[in-house]
Amino acid sequence: MPENFVVTPWEVTGDIDYERLIEMFGTQKIDSKIISKFVEHTGELHTMLRRGIFYSHRDMDKIFQDVESGAGFVMYTGRGPSGHTHLGHLMPWLFTKYLQDKFGIELYFQMTDDEKFMFNQNLTMEDTRKYAYENALDIIALGFDPEKTHIFLDTEYSNQLYKIAIKVAKKVTFNTTKAVFGFNNSTNIGSIWFTSMQAAPAFLPSVLRGRNIRCVIPCAIDQDPHFRVARDIAEGIGFYKPALLHCKMLPSLAGSDKMSASLPNTSIFTIDKPKDIKKKIGNAFTGGCVSVEEQKVKGGNPDICSVYQYLYYIFEENDAKLEDRKTKCRSGELLCGYCKQYLTEKVVTFIEAHQVRREQAREILEKFMLRDCQGEEK
Amino acid sequence: MPENFVVTPWEVTGDIDYERLIEMFGTQKIDSKIISKFVEHTGELHTMLRRGIFYSHRDMDKIFQDVESGAGFVMYTGRGPSGHTHLGHLMPWLFTKYLQDKFGIELYFQMTDDEKFMFNQNLTMEDTRKYAYENALDIIALGFDPEKTHIFLDTEYSNQLYKIAIKVAKKVTFNTTKAVFGFNNSTNIGSIWFTSMQAAPAFLPSVLRGRNIRCVIPCAIDQDPHFRVARDIAEGIGFYKPALLHCKMLPSLAGSDKMSASLPNTSIFTIDKPKDIKKKIGNAFTGGCVSVEEQKVKGGNPDICSVYQYLYYIFEENDAKLEDRKTKCRSGELLCGYCKQYLTEKVVTFIEAHQVRREQAREILEKFMLRDCQGEEK
Structure with a gap:
């Protein structure tokens, strides 16, 4: 290849x-x-x-x-x-x-x-x-x-x-x-x-x-x-x-390749706690500059930013909001910290609700399972 | 190899x-x-x-x-x-x-x-x-x-x-x-x-x-x-x-290799009829000579004879009888026709009894079968 x-x-x-x-x-x-x-x-x-x-x-x-x-x-x-x-x-x-x-x-x-x-x-x-x-x-x-x-x-x-x-x-x-x-x-x-x-x-x-x-x-x-x-x-x-x-x-939080379970710090798991999610997104690769001052002048690059990708792929369904975020990033108006915080809130809200449904799923799991010997003791 | x-x-x-x-x-x-x-x-x-x-x-x-x-x-x-x-x-x-x-x-x-x-x-x-x-x-x-x-x-x-x-x-x-x-x-x-x-x-x-x-x-x-x-x-x-x-x-009736299901005329199957068995053994490869006259003089070779092999492997359990047959073959006293007839009788008797038990086996087959879902309809 x-x-x-x-x-x-x-x-x-x-x-x-x-x-x-x-x-x-x-x-x-x-x-x-x-x-x-x-x-x-x-x-x-x-x-x-x-x-x-x-x-x-x-x-x-x-x-x-x-x-x-x-x-x-x-x-x-x-x-x-x-x-x-x-x-x-x-x-x-x-x-x-x-x-x-x-x-x-x-x-x-x-x-x-x-x-x-x-x-x-x-x-x-x-x-x-x-x-x-x-x-x-x-x-x-x-x-x-x-x-x-x-x-x-x-x-x-x-x-x-x-x-x-x-x-x-x-x-x-x-x-x-x-x-x-x-x-x-x-x-x-x-x-x-x-x-x-x-x-x-x-x-x-x-x-x-x-x-x-x-x-x-x-x-x-x-x-x-x-x-x-x-x-x-x-x-x-x-x-x-x-x-x-x-x-x-879905890219990894390190910015390229796919999200991989073998690199747990760059992937968000459904069993992660809010503090883990906050930490992982806090450490995510972005398209920002080395310093806040520089970024305010030169702007960021959403195309290579994993935080932007997460919003694009899953967490920001509203096209206008997404576009606005992109524009403000490029202009230097929106800094990485704010985006990370925004994504963290979205992800934590999603995962917390998911975890509630995930626990409820235990009760109905058997309704879904297909096995060779239904009804027989495994 | x-x-x-x-x-x-x-x-x-x-x-x-x-x-x-x-x-x-x-x-x-x-x-x-x-x-x-x-x-x-x-x-x-x-x-x-x-x-x-x-x-x-x-x-x-x-x-x-x-x-x-x-x-x-x-x-x-x-x-x-x-x-x-x-x-x-x-x-x-x-x-x-x-x-x-x-x-x-x-x-x-x-x-x-x-x-x-x-x-x-x-x-x-x-x-x-x-x-x-x-x-x-x-x-x-x-x-x-x-x-x-x-x-x-x-x-x-x-x-x-x-x-x-x-x-x-x-x-x-x-x-x-x-x-x-x-x-x-x-x-x-x-x-x-x-x-x-x-x-x-x-x-x-x-x-x-x-x-x-x-x-x-x-x-x-x-x-x-x-x-x-x-x-x-x-x-x-x-x-x-x-x-x-x-x-x-067990060699094939053609005299070498193993008996093979893909060469049905040189193998005896458990579902064969007596006339099939008779015909297959009648056509078997032996260690005999081209003519009866020649064989009476030169004797046969049991070592390469498929009929002898069948007796040796399965159908003649008596060592003395088998040894006697071998000696008489080599001396020219025992001709291939007799051996084939002897083996045919042994095989037909075995297969006929086997076929009776084989039919009875249908009744008890289920006792033997092991399946993933015992008792479930397949």
């Missing part, structure tokens, strides 16, 4: 050129035609579409055709439970929740506890299972419909998933995984196998219904390689190719 | 040098010390041990230690359900049944329907599932104890197996599978993954019991590579290395 960035399902580094990613991955830009379909069916234009946060897709035109024909569609998304949930994870889930509300559709939510165990030498199966259930609380806390949302751990639903995954695996060579994921001969055979398990939920709704139904996967674009593989083999095993809706990745 | 034969779990061709295989695979010959342990614990010397049909092992000394200490052991064996059962499959199962009777131990019997689906372009999942249940009838017909014998299909028990298999898979690199199985970059990722599923039942009894128990795997030696991999990683994931008991492979 001659680029200054790396984007794979397991590594995101550098300054990502999202337009270039569309070319590299061979996806399609969410253009005015797709946008107008969203407006037609939802009666509005969601902030994440308006701002190009969800910016790339595959086959969304077919999804809308199936909406219009009455065939319907379902959603699938997932989480690799290697740690606690942070805001970077929540971002696409917020949009997924919105889609569920607007289209009234079912969502299949995969927790890849097998993946995180096999890819990470430091994680045990107990660790990834524990995080999967912790992460599930965050999903439920966002308000997904318990009747239409099915959360499952790969290790708890493998009877169902394995039968689909082996159909996928039969069609995918090691060569393909080398090319798509950058594996080599020292990669463990569980990691090589895993993309079959990540493909399976795209076909699961069709298997459960006994008829093919189209599936769209809202996810950060770093996950696209898995689904490129899934799409390549889908029709050969009798299913529709999954459609995709790709979002950009 | 500079040898004149190839032995892998998926390919057996050429004239197998079994002593050389012991060196190549790094196993141990069943020597007088192991033999005397069998005699000590069973009070006899089974034909298949006496004749060196079961001839190689790994860690049988440790199995006998655990018998003597009271720790006990279990057995695991399996079948790749790519077709109907033939005599080559039954041979090690007969010995496995004998061990169950003598030691009163539990047996876990894996049907690798996933393997045969993923390795064979021409087999569907419905095919391999159907054959698994057909093969299960043959296992049960041999008289295994329904209380102590647990048969499972990988696709029906994958919830349990997958959790063990991912622990195995995390420890095995693609390099290892290349070296052990001869895979290459064009191998599908299901095939690469599969050895993890074949390893899992070796550790399953320990998982089910919640304490480690040693496991011995009686199998034809072509399966050893899987368990070499399993043994390498066993202790690293907290289990005992599985012990092995290796047998030679």
Whole structure:
């Protein structure tokens, strides 16, 4: 890759050129035609579409055709439970929740506890299972419909998933995984196998219904390689190719790359206390100058500012307010301290309310869980 | 491999040098010390041990230690359900049944329907599932104890197996599978993954019991590579290395290689009719001469005769009778026609009785089956 960035399902580094990613991955830009379909069916234009946060897709035109024909569609998304949930994870889930509300559709939510165990030498199966259930609380806390949302751990639903995954695996060579994921001969055979398990939920709704139904996967674009593989083999095993809706990745508070659970001080977790949030945002990378005096004269640069990015991606839905902030930053009128304080209040308010719902989620968790042996003691 | 034969779990061709295989695979010959342990614990010397049909092992000394200490052991064996059962499959199962009777131990019997689906372009999942249940009838017909014998299909028990298999898979690199199985970059990722599923039942009894128990795997030696991999990683994931008991492979009626389901005319299947058996043995390769006259003068060669091999491996347990037959063959006194007739009668009698028990097995099949969701509708 001659680029200054790396984007794979397991590594995101550098300054990502999202337009270039569309070319590299061979996806399609969410253009005015797709946008107008969203407006037609939802009666509005969601902030994440308006701002190009969800910016790339595959086959969304077919999804809308199936909406219009009455065939319907379902959603699938997932989480690799290697740690606690942070805001970077929540971002696409917020949009997924919105889609569920607007289209009234079912969502299949995969927790890849097998993946995180096999890819990470430091994680045990107990660790990834524990995080999967912790992460599930965050999903439920966002308000997904318990009747239409099915959360499952790969290790708890493998009877169902394995039968689909082996159909996928039969069609995918090691060569393909080398090319798509950058594996080599020292990669463990569980990691090589895993993309079959990540493909399976795209076909699961069709298997459960006994008829093919189209599936769209809202996810950060770093996950696209898995689904490129899934799409390549889908029709050969009798299913529709999954459609995709790709979002950009919430940057870290250090200013570049995606927010990463492995760098806890530059990510805001849903279990963080207000004082942690205040401290992390206080230390965030901004576009400000070295001294207040200098900034009042030269102004700041919101384009490289992680605080601005957080407001842009999630916490300031009002375009006019955001624009005003940008202008005042550039002019030197608005200093970093004020922006950090503003964001801190927004984030603390959000996280505090989230944590209340997160605790309530424990009571209804079981309504959401899909397991091979429902009703049997595990 | 500079040898004149190839032995892998998926390919057996050429004239197998079994002593050389012991060196190549790094196993141990069943020597007088192991033999005397069998005699000590069973009070006899089974034909298949006496004749060196079961001839190689790994860690049988440790199995006998655990018998003597009271720790006990279990057995695991399996079948790749790519077709109907033939005599080559039954041979090690007969010995496995004998061990169950003598030691009163539990047996876990894996049907690798996933393997045969993923390795064979021409087999569907419905095919391999159907054959698994057909093969299960043959296992049960041999008289295994329904209380102590647990048969499972990988696709029906994958919830349990997958959790063990991912622990195995995390420890095995693609390099290892290349070296052990001869895979290459064009191998599908299901095939690469599969050895993890074949390893899992070796550790399953320990998982089910919640304490480690040693496991011995009686199998034809072509399966050893899987368990070499399993043994390498066993202790690293907290289990005992599985012990092995290796047998030679029943030759085909064409005179060399192992009996193969893909060459139906040179194998005798448990569902064959007497007329088929008669015809197949009638066409078998022998060590006889071109004409009866010539054979009466020069004698035959039992060493290369498939009819003799069948008597040696399974159908003539009486050593004196077998020796007498050999002598009379070499002298020209005994002609191929008589031997073929003798073997045909033995095989037809065996298969007819087996087929009766095979039908009865349908009634008790469910007693043997282990599935993820016992009692739930599949």
